[in-house]
Each structure stands twice: as C-alpha cells, then as structure tokens.
Amino acid sequence: MLWPVTTERDGGGGLRVGGVAARELAERFGTPVYVFDEATLRSRARAAVDAFACAYPRSRVRYAGKALLSMPIVHILHEERLGLDVVSGGELYAGLRAGIPAGEITFHGNNKSEQELREAIAAGIGQIAVDNHFELTSLAHLTAELSTTVPVLLRLNPGVDVHTHDKIKTGVIDSKFGFPIWSGDAASAVARTVAIPGLDLVGYHAHLGSQLFDAETMRVAVEIMVEFAARMRDRHGVTPRELSPGGGFGIAYTEGEPEAMFDEWANAVGSALTEACERCRLPLPELVVEPGRSIVGPAAIALYRVGAIKDIPGVRRYVAVDGGMADNIRPSLYGARYTAAIANRAERGPRQHVTIAGKFCESGDILIDEVDLPTLVSGDLLAVPAAGAYCLAMASNYNHALRPAVVLVKDGGARLIRRRETYDDLIATEVNL
C-alpha cells in the first residue's frame, strides 16, 4: 500500500485524501504540509494488533515513536490498543502528555542519561530496555538510591544480518546496539542483572533493523533469543515473561515495491516463538513487537508547491519544490527513493523524466532523483506518498526552514495538529543577544 486508503481523484482530477482536496489543504494550511489520514492510521494499527493476536494470542504491539512522535497520532494509536516505545526523555515526556499510561511505555536507547533514567523511573515506566553495562551500573545506583525496583528488558544483539541499508541495520555483529550474545556479553549482563536487587528482569529484546522484507530473519532472531533465554534459565533460574524481536516491517515507497504484510510476519514470529519455547521447555512469554514505519509511513502524504523549473540541456530538468532535506532528509541521508503525483489537477498529457529538487543550500538536496510525471508547471502541487515515518521526526531548521504544518484528515474534515513554525520560533531559544 503506497497511498493512504482514502486517496482518490475528484471529478476535476485533483487528489483528495480523507475526503479533502489537496488544493484546499494547500490553500488553508500552506505548503509544505504533511497530511495524515486517520482511517489509514487506524487500519494499519488494527491490522498489526489483529495479525499478532491471531498468530500468537499473548501478544502486544507498541508503536515506535521515533518514526513520528505526534501527540494526537500517538493518542489515536493508543485508542487502537498500541502501547509506545520511546528513545529519549523528550519522547517519554510527549508520550506521557499524550495520555499514554507509563506502564505501557518501553524506554529504549543506547546511551540514556542518568536524568532520563530518573524521569522514566519517576513516571513508573513499563520497562527500561537496557542496552549496555554502563546503563546497568547507573540503574544499580539509581534503584538503590531511590529504594525502588525497575522492570527491565535486556537488549540482545543476536548477530543476524538483514537485507537493508547499512545505516538502518541494528542487529548485526558490528552494531552499537545491545549486548552481543556470541561474545558472552549478554550472558554476563544477565548475571549482573539478576544480582542487582533493584532490577526485575522481565525478558529480552532485539531489533534487527528497519525496512525489512524477509520474515525469516525475525524467525531466526527469535530462535536465537529463545535458546539464549533457555541457557540463562539453566544458569540463573530466570525465565522471560516477555520477548520482543522489535519492529522494522518494511513499506513500499514507490509503485510496485513490496511491503511486509503483518499477518505473514506474525505467523512466522508466532510459530518460531511457540516451537522454540517447546523445544527449550520454556513457558510461552508475551510477544511484543514495535512497528513504527509500517504504522505511520503509509498514512501520510507530503504536499509541496512547485516553484522554479530549470532545464540543463541534454542533462536533466530540475523541478524545485518548497521543501526538501529540512523536512525529509531520507533521500540525502541514505538514498531513499520516493515517487510523486500531481495533486492539484488530473495527470494528463505527455510524461517527462524530471528531478525533484528541494530548496536548501546543498547540491545533495534532491527529494526524488528521477521520476516520470506529466509536464509540471510552477504553481502545481506535488504529493509524495509514504511520508509519515522518519520525515518530520528527522526534520531540521537547516537554512532556518520552518518545520511544516501537520494536518489530520477524516471524513471530509481537516484538523491542524501541528502548526507551521514561525520566524519567532526560530529565534525563541537564542539568549543574551
């Protein structure tokens, strides 16, 4: 699924999402604007919850807020029974302010500060996913000082290679995340954890990477994790109550690309967990998955206005839009591919190969390297699908760009859920002028 489920063309050929015309959205809220379709958000969340519940009844889904931590969106996802995974004090703060109960939040990250750990403990966090020995030491001190017990998961590095971009692999041997199993580090982390009175070892976590399409990799990771858990049961008498192979389910960004289907992954992971636990004679733990991209990614389009058009004879035609790497750095950061469609009118006439450029002062600020579109003119609106994940979440103020507005559409209505930044926002944190 590339476009939000409610995407359609109106009588005049213009694009509509959630029953609202793209033209109207651009006029009311300006461009660039990110438009989230509530029906798609809810249906993606439901599909994930139902698929895992069907394949493995004791399962839970936590939304990985790093994909986009918008409070109204997180709230909607919680209504659809998703918990939350956060990776910073800031995400934790926003999640709590969005009304997510602390007990349904997991705190990840490979270098949590003492302050962040204190905030998580004070909030009554569901679990802290401990990444390293430094963190174990901090938690030992903090729980002793606060005379409290904290539920923890240990993040394991299972050493499973996956087919995705190097920058979004996390469970391979050379990774900054987690305790490697093969080196003995994970085993020593378990030994330390069970010896710290303030830590309650709830279970094990791993995350292999993002934009994954082969469910077999997660199946293998689950087997490795269960075998490790069984060895730790034999050595220390601890059995995991929870096991989480993370998130990473891939989505389509361009026409014809595959997507990871929740039910296929749920069946693969659910059966791997059941079989491995039977083989190792471990009681079945709760299965927790943490999708981010696959929940919010396909739920949004980004709308841009076309400005300057430049022909380099014999080379290419550049079509510049009013956004780019400041609101979506993925193409410049790791060569992510997108597609686009004309949103203000019907897509008629001869098609052209063009390069969609951003407006920022980097030659690498290319939103779409090559795309086939009917001839564009200045003033056209371009819609980019699959724009819900890791775009706004990684947005910056480069060139003092204003971060775009975010709008939620549903049943013909549009609700502004994040206003466009203003020039005053840009200078609001400058002091001692």
Ligand code: PLP
């Ligand atoms: N869980 C953890 C620990 C992660 O690091 C990530 C992404 O990096 C996710 C879940 C979500 O991944 P995705 O958005 O690809 O589903």
